[in-house]
Amino acid sequence: MSGFDLGVIIRSLPLLLEGMGVSLLLTVLAIAGGLSLGAVLAVLRLSRLRAVRTFAATYVVLFRSLPLLLLIFWFYFLIPLFLGHPIAGFDAALIAFVLFEAAFFCEIIRSGIQSVRQGQIMAGLATGLPYGAVMRAIVLPQAFRNMVPVLLLQCINLFKSTSLVYVVGVRDFLTAAEIVGTRDHQLTELYVFAALVYFTLCFGGARLVKRLERRYAL
Amino acid sequence: MIAIEHVSKWFGEFQVLKDCSTSVAKGEVVVVCGPSGSGKSTLIKCVNGLERIDRGEITVDGVSVASPKTSLPKLRARIGMVFQNFELYPHMTAAENIMLAPLKVLRRSKETARTRALELLERVGLSDFADRYPANLSGGQQQRVAIARALAMDPIAMLFDEPTSALDPEMINEVLDVMTSLAQDGMTMMVVTHEMGFASKVAHRVVFMDQGAIQEDSPRDVFFDRPTSDRAQLFLSKILRH
Numbered sequence: 001m002s003g004f005d006l007g008v009i010i011r012s013l014p015l016l017l018e019g020m021g022v023s024l025l026l027t028v029l030a031i032a033g034g035l036s037l038g039a040v041l042a043v044l045r046l047s048r049l050r051a052v053r054t055f056a057a058t059y060v061v062l063f064r065s066l067p068l069l070l071l072i073f074w075f076y077f078l079i080p081l082f083l084g085h086p087i088a089g090f091d092a093a094l095i096a097f098v099l100f101e102a103a104f105f106c107e108i109i110r111s112g113i114q115s116v117r118q119g120q121i122m123a124g125l126a127t128g129l130p131y132g133a134v135m136r137a138i139v140l141p142q143a144f145r146n147m148v149p150v151l152l153l154q155c156i157n158l159f160k161s162t163s164l165v166y167v168v169g170v171r172d173f174l175t176a177a178e179i180v181g182t183r184d185h186q187l188t189e190l191y192v193f194a195a196l197v198y199f200t201l202c203f204g205g206a207r208l209v210k211r212l213e214r215r216y217a218l
Numbered sequence: 219m220i221a222i223e224h225v226s227k228w229f230g231e232f233q234v235l236k237d238c239s240t241s242v243a244k245g246e247v248v249v250v251c252g253p254s255g256s257g258k259s260t261l262i263k264c265v266n267g268l269e270r271i272d273r274g275e276i277t278v279d280g281v282s283v284a285s286p287k288t289s290l291p292k293l294r295a296r297i298g299m300v301f302q303n304f305e306l307y308p309h310m311t312a313a314e315n316i317m318l319a320p321l322k323v324l325r326r327s328k329e330t331a332r333t334r335a336l337e338l339l340e341r342v343g344l345s346d347f348a349d350r351y352p353a354n355l356s357g358g359q360q361q362r363v364a365i366a367r368a369l370a371m372d373p374i375a376m377l378f379d380e381p382t383s384a385l386d387p388e389m390i391n392e393v394l395d396v397m398t399s400l401a402q403d404g405m406t407m408m409v410v411t412h413e414m415g416f417a418s419k420v421a422h423r424v425v426f427m428d429q430g431a432i433q434e435d436s437p438r439d440v441f442f443d444r445p446t447s448d449r450a451q452l453f454l455s456k457i458l459r460h
């Protein structure tokens with residue numbers, strides 16, 4: 001191994017980009033699914049019915065206590081045994097991500113809603129608005145502002161976690177880098193490059209969130 | 219207009235309201251005072267159903283608040299309420315705060331609601347502040363916007379829960395002035411406050427509460443000259459000393 005060869009990165013750019021495409025697709029789908037399920041769970045978590053609240057709380061505790069990697073294994077190796085047919089790596093990972101992230105999104109959304117003062121609800125009700133309208137016009141916009149920064153940081157974390165799909169043979173960005181590096185005996189270059197890319201995206205993203213937060217702070 | 223009859227309420231084991239009875243006639247201003255924790259806020263919130271009562275009855279303009287047949291949103295739309303902490307919606311401008319309920323509840327058009335909001339802002343002396351957000355208003359200004367917001371529904375009565383106790387001293391009067399002018403216009407008002415100056419000038423009757431019970435319910439002059447209950451006397455002497 002002599003010197004640091006940038007050429008390999010340029011030569012294998014199409015492959016790397018394809019990998020990044022997979023990483024981003026998985027991130028976007030997992031965010032969409034996780035947020036939807038998380039929002040539903042948050043509503044259940046704030047329900048007046050005890051059984052419903054307990055169900056949602058149990059879900060959250062359960063999925064926050066399991067390693068994400070274990071969930072991916074479950075859906076890739078274990079569930080197919082019961083189903084009798086295999087699940088593609090990407091699909092297994094996506095299911096695991098959605099179920100796992102939903103628990104976190106649920107808690108972020110719930111604490112966002114609870115961060116709105118009770119007095120705001122009283123004030124809205126006192127003007128004659130029905131409860132649903134108070135939620136839509138008064139509580140949720142404030143809750144949303146409070147939770148956007150945390151939600152975005154969670155999404156950045158999610159993007160980093162997608163590199164775990166390496167274990168089920170999905171060709172994401174990190175896997176692509178590893179494949180190229182091994183093939184061309186230039187692992188150093190590729191691993192350094194991968195680190196730089198992840199760092200730039202995640203650090204840049206976090207900075208952007210900070211700036212948004214300052215700009216729209218109440 | 220407002221009739222409170224033998225109302226009791228419990229928070230778990232703790233009885234906050236003990237057989238409270240009083241009333242507010244049309245055009246009357248009733249001040250409710252009493253030491254902290256005596257149940258004043260709870261009582262006033264029962265009037266528009268923000269708190270539920272366990273016993274007794276409250277009627278507003280002949281409508282029973284606790285009856286399952288009563289639509290609380292409809293009833294609340296006719297009763298204005300002003301809170302200690304203003305509770306303006308921080309994500310809306312002053313005008314938008316005032317317009318929200320007229321738009322959503324009364325289904326007014328945007329222009330009608332805006333015109334009315336501007337009129338009300340002028341009435342509380344804030345014509346130039348329509349497009350400011352609450353964060354950019356002083357406490358006194360916020361509370362005046364909150365009063366305008368309550369008035370926007372053309373209420374038949376107004377409830378005030380310690381409207382000046384979160385304010386810096388120099389802002390108290392601007393809010394009391396607005397309330398005084400409302401009273402002079404004949405608004406029916408139930409006001410929880412420790413501002414005895416306001417009470418002695420504007421109130422028709424004063425209700426004194428202690429430990430969840432109404433200890434005294436007298437015409438203003440009687441209350442200030444010779445309160446019948448010892449506790450009210452003690453309370454008055456404490457509060458009037460400064």
Ligand SMILES: Nc1ncnc2c1ncn2[C@@H]1O[C@H](COP(=O)(O)OP(=O)(O)OP(=O)(O)O)[C@@H](O)[C@H]1O
Nearest residue numbers: 229232234252253254255256257258259260261380
């Ligand atoms: N949601 C609640 N659950 C349990 N106890 C409550 C609740 N709200 C109020 N209380 C209690 O009921 C009592 C009366 O409260 P309330 O707020 O009506 O008093 P207040 O006269 O308005 O006092 P203050 O002058 O401090 O505003 C207090 O002892 C309070 O701790």
Ligand SMILES: [Mg+2]
Nearest residue numbers: 258259260380
């Ligand atoms: Mg109170």
